[in-house]
Amino acid sequence: MTENTKEIKCLVDGGRFTADEGCYLRELPQPMSNAIKQDYPQAKVTSFICAHHLLKYRVSRVDSLINADLKQSQKINRKLTRALQSDNYEIKDVNQALQQSLTFGQKVSDGVARFGGSWTFIFIFVMILITWMVINGLAIFGIHFDPYPYILLNLFLSCFSAIQAPIIMMSQNRSAERDRLDSENDFHVNLKSEHELRILHAKLDHLTQNQLPHDLEVEKLQLQILGEVRTELAKLREENVALKEKLKNYKGE
Numbered sequence: 001m002t003e004n005t006k007e008i009k010c011l012v013d014g015g016r017f018t019a020d021e022g023c024y025l026r027e028l029p030q031p032m033s034n035a036i037k038q039d040y041p042q043a044k045v046t047s048f049i050c051a052h053h054l055l056k057y058r059v060s061r062v063d064s065l066i067n068a069d070l071k072q073s074q075k076i077n078r079k080l081t082r083a084l085q086s087d088n089y090e091i092k093d094v095n096q097a098l099q100q101s102l103t104f105g106q107k108v109s110d111g112v113a114r115f116g117g118s119w120t121f122i123f124i125f126v127m128i129l130i131t132w133m134v135i136n137g138l139a140i141f142g143i144h145f146d147p148y149p150y151i152l153l154n155l156f157l158s159c160f161s162a163i164q165a166p167i168i169m170m171s172q173n174r175s176a177e178r179d180r181l182d183s184e185n186d187f188h189v190n191l192k193s194e195h196e197l198r199i200l201h202a203k204l205d206h207l208t209q210n211q212l213p214h215d216l217e218v219e220k221l222q223l224q225i226l227g228e229v230r231t232e233l234a235k236l237r238e239e240n241v242a243l244k245e246k247l248k249n250y251k252g253e
Helices: 031-041 051-087 094-100 104-116 119-138 150-252
Strands: 005-010 016-018 020-025 049-052
Touching: 020 051, 031 051, 049 051, 051 150, 094 150, 104 119, 119 150
Parallel strands: none
Antiparallel strands: 005 016, 020 049
């Protein structure tokens, strides 16, 4: 008698089956084997369970894998949702915020800084200097109010520089404030992005390390379940045919 035709006792109901009509516990995945041992403490790794009773444990294993993956995905999704909700910092439009807070003096300082840093100001200023020197050096129209070395012009330039410098510095302070707000926005955006990326990486790790192997195991179990269901259907058909034959013979008698 070969191994496949040898009848083996099922640990559940004590029925006699061939080796291809079930599995030994050592051939089953550890979680399924542990579940069977929990229901039947007398079971050993050499114990045999028929396909009919094994079907329940395979279905239960499929359910547990699906539920475990679903719970883990929900846990990661809740963590991502909490991360998004906890970051209540509102990203600001820096230009709009500064524009709304401008005072008249700040607007003047910005205008002076823009004009003082342009080629138009340089050309106008050079033309004024040349005109001043020509009028006072050549005494055109008899005008000679600031003779060489143009002491009045030097005084005017010194006063102009003394006034222009702090006005430009006020505008630069506003630029520094704009840079500070930009940096604060960038910091919060980067922090939020980093937090979200870490959670997304955790979700990808769960997919690659757990869910994909579980999916493969589920597919394998589904194929085994379908095979066992087909076997059960074939047995039912055989029993139905045999019952019809008996009924036919009984009527013939």
